[in-house]
Amino acid sequence: MKAIPTNKRKYFLLLAAFTLMTFTIYGQEDKKEIRSTRDLVTVEETVDRTSVTFPGGSVQVDNFSDTITRITVGQKKFIILDDSKDGTTKIRMVHQPRKDFKGHWAGVDLGLNNFFSQPFDTSLPQDARFMDLNTGKSVAVGLNLFQQSIGLQKNNNTIGLVTGLGLTFNNYRLDSEYIVERDEEGHTSYSITDRDVKKNKLTTSFLTVPLLLEAQIPSGNGSNRLFISGGLYTGFKLRSHTKVVYYDDAGKEKEKSRADLNVNSFKYGATVRVGYRFVKLFATCDLSQMFQKDQGPELYPWSVGLTLINF
Structure with a gap:
């Protein structure tokens, strides 16, 4: 588990903002294009959080703090934890179990x-x-x-x-x-x-x-x-x-x-x-x-x- 200094938190905030802005602009420019690709990328929004799912992973954003709280890529999940006491952000990697059997020949x-x-x-x-x-x-x-x-x-x-x-x-x-x-x-x-x-x-x-x-x-x-x-x-x-x-x-x-x-x-x-x-x-x-x-x-x-x- 690695602690990230406060000045690095701006990077995560900017990444979250850029991700959300990209999907917003994309939707405003061409709504038909979203309908044609909604099976590949889905956006689910609740009062607490916004989840973006794409092939091979997903990103979860906390709506209250406007920060990314969870990133999933393949079988690995990265949980981002903010510590308000010392002003640091910690990343915890969690390995998710396989869903399907995969052999060893190729x-x-x-x-x-x-x-x-x-x-x-x-x-x-x-x-x-x-x-x-x-x-x-x-x-x-x-x-x-x-x-x-x-x-x-x-x-x-x-x-x-x-x-x-x-x-x-x-x-x-x-x-x-x-x-x-x-x-x-x-x-x-x-x-x-x-x-x-x-x-x-x-x-x-x-x-x-x-x-x-x-x-x-x-x-x-x-x-x-x-x-x-x-x-x-x-x-x-x-x-x-x-x-x-x-x-x-x-x-x-x-x-x-x-x-x-x-x-x-x-x-x-x-x-x-x-x-x-x-x-x-x-x-x-x-x-x-x-x-x-x-x-x-x-x-x-x-x-x-x-x-x-x-x-």
């Missing part, structure tokens, strides 16, 4: 990729050794652009379903000099090069749709919540390509190929997310194979990481 994810050959087995069989990864450089990026939250409680907002739409980019940085390609029979295989390979990677991009069940546990004053969610997701392949960078006596050379490597066009998997305040973690695991059945090694991609930004 945002930007950053993580690392790897493979399972069997449930929770990261070792690769002999026929998949050419897909051995440099995990520290195999990056997963999720741009979860749209989110829809559906509350499941009538009198609370801590449990609900979350769905949405996003883009997932997986970079698989191969830790070998084997070049991924299709062999003569159309299977995903590899070729060996005598050149010095500086970078060798396979990249996929998918359109992702999740369906999550999320539970939230309020803490403190209710503004911060511990959340945990889990569920399934589906993905529709947008594209895939390989990129090889050579660096030898012939100089630096890049080769990029968008040839079909039998990467599945549709995938599905399970995911879990947990977080509190600024720390948010996620993990995903494909339950479908990366490559089409019998057209490549049996691998199941998974990733773990952080949510950098929530929308």
Whole structure:
């Protein structure tokens, strides 16, 4: 709680006067315009106070003292208190509880990729050794652009379903000099090069749709919540390509190929997310194979990481 000196009170008085004057002049100049926007801005006046409500907040003015006494923006309410004894004005911020359930999926994810050959087995069989990864450089990026939250409680907002739409980019940085390609029979295989390979990677991009069940546990004053969610997701392949960078006596050379490597066009998997305040973690695991059945090694991609930004 912070005390504001007396000379600062003039600022609040001028702000209140300007707000009221703006609505008064606006109404005098064009009454039709007020009727066309009255669903966006409403003014309610009683003997004691005048309230102005607009999308996302409201302002309340005391008619007797001509001062703003309350400002509400989103979930935060600012109460302005005058102290007649020492001539100061105090502002108290009150956090209002959420009215609707809001999940945690929309945002930007950053993580690392790897493979399972069997449930929770990261070792690769002999026929998949050419897909051995440099995990520290195999990056997963999720741009979860749209989110829809559906509350499941009538009198609370801590449990609900979350769905949405996003883009997932997986970079698989191969830790070998084997070049991924299709062999003569159309299977995903590899070729060996005598050149010095500086970078060798396979990249996929998918359109992702999740369906999550999320539970939230309020803490403190209710503004911060511990959340945990889990569920399934589906993905529709947008594209895939390989990129090889050579660096030898012939100089630096890049080769990029968008040839079909039998990467599945549709995938599905399970995911879990947990977080509190600024720390948010996620993990995903494909339950479908990366490559089409019998057209490549049996691998199941998974990733773990952080949510950098929530929308």
